[in-house]
Amino acid sequence: MLPNAASLLTAASILAMSSASPITQTISKDVVVVGGGAAGAYAAVRLREDYGKSIALVERRARLGGAVDTWIDPKTGMPHELGVEAFLDYGNATQFFARFNVSVHASEQELVNTRYADFSTGNFVNYTSPTAAEQLAAFQKYVELCEKYEDMMLPGLWNFPTADNIPEDLLLNFGDFARKYHIEAAVPTIWDISAVGLGQLETQPTFYVMQSFPAPLARVYIGKARTLYVASHRNQEIYDRVSDTLGDDVLYSSTVVSATRTPDGVSIFAKSADGHQTEIRAKRLLIAIQPTIPNLTPFKLDSKELSVLSKTTYTQAYAGGVVSSNLPLNTTIINTSSGNWLDFPDLSLLQWYKNVDSPDRYHKVMMFGNETLDSGGSKALVEQSYRQLVGAGSLPEASGKGLEWLHFEYHGSVNIRASVEDLKAGFIQELYSLQGHLSTWYTGAAWSAQLHTPTWAFSDSVIPRLVEGL
Helix, strand or coil: CCCCHHHHCCHHHHHHHHCCCCEEEEEEEEEEEECCCHHHHHHHHHHHHHCCCCEEEECCCCCCCCCCCEEECCCCCCEEECCCCCEECCCCHHHHHHHCCCCEEECCCCCCEEEEEECCCCEECCCCCCCHHHHHHHHHHHHHHHHCCHHHHCCCCCCCCCHHHCCHHHHCEHHHHHHHHCCHHHHHHHHHHHHHHHCCHHHCEHHHHHHHCCHHHHHHHHCCCCEEEECCCCCCHHHHHHHHHHHHHEECCEEEEEEEEECCEEEEEEEECCCCEEEEEEEEEEECCCCCHHHHHHHCCCHHHHHHHCCCEEEEEEEEEEECCCCCCCEEEEECCCCCCCCCCCCCEEEEEECCCCCCCEEEEEEEECCCCCHHHHHHHHHHHHHHHHHCCCCCCCCCCCCEEEEEEEEEEEEEECCHHHHHCCHHHHHHCCCCHHHEEECCHHHCCCCHHHHHHHHHHHHHHHHCCC
16 A cells, blocks of 8 residues: 555655645656656556556656657758667567557668777877678677676576676676687777777776677677668657657656655656646656666665665766768768777767768767766867867868757766676675665666667566566
8 A cells, every 4th residue: 555645755845845846736656667768668668558557757858768869950851860870679679669660670781981080189090990700700709708698687687696606707807808708809899889888898897898788789790680770760750659659647858856765655756847846656666767876866765775876887978969061971980099909998088970971061979978977078078079180180170160069968877887896796686686675666778788679678577576566
């Protein structure tokens, strides 16, 4: 039974109700989902449509989809993917697209020129990419290695070994792991596609690299799996359809400002962009935002939760679109420290300037940094790198205004991780012990792989546990 309102209201909640942002409605649901990115939006559909549970979904943006972020250039009408460019065909991904009548096709390799530059100096780097044969051989070995641990890592870490039984290879620094198994030729692609948020891979535990680039994705690079793109060239389309389906059960442009959680239920206070507050009383809470302490402060974490989450670090991710007359067409300029396949820039960094078939010289930029990197610092990385490239003569002087921002987006916290010492001490089991604590469950990349469709599959593993007893 849910506790009554009086027992749930804390001093902070009472203050919120009596402030200049009064409660405009109180609603009761079986489950309140916080976060409408990949895992949260998917879970909301499954909970309501397939499990018959009433839900409310709280999302800080005016749209669903999180890192799926399609921007339409108003000048050219061209869609640009600022976030997820392709979906791994994993789990029931194709069925989920079909459910919403969203057509998808197998992705094809982009044919673009690639240049490598050290963005800290602006100079092009004497870099020789792995040959196709070298890369294939390295990925064949990497797949073999990843598949040894696939069942303990996907779709989640429910069966991850206890502290004394973690395979030694997973705790190795990834540089040592790559050299041990002679897979160096695979590492540039691993970094560029999905592990860039870890920064310098050389010193990262292999476990977290494999979590970012797991076996199902690696199989794409040996021809045994595929990625998908939406036929309309708007990856956002799948979440537009989800949004239509969920209707008024989504609270857009809203954030949680206060919460009370007990073993019997939760009460969440969500504040919208116009200042109105909604109290949501629910039997279960599903948190689908990254479990960082700043993100979870409104939920009044207890000592158990703080003890676990204080052991983590994470990366801040941003994306945007820029134009300038001197940025090259159909070319990606990748930030590279040297010609060494294992050497990458450390955080904070701009990954690349990327132009694909955009006649107006639109370039996608993606930035990753430590916990303190904010929007201003992220844009400064792009602008400083651009000045360095021009100053070193790697780019010609621009005609007109120079670098201009067309779009900018914060993609949230990514690559949540703990130290090797904490992994050895049982961190994964400690993290998973939070599932179900105080009527609170979790989904998202921190609990699975750092990829889109595996978080859908992880939500499928959480939901039966969450609804038990409802």
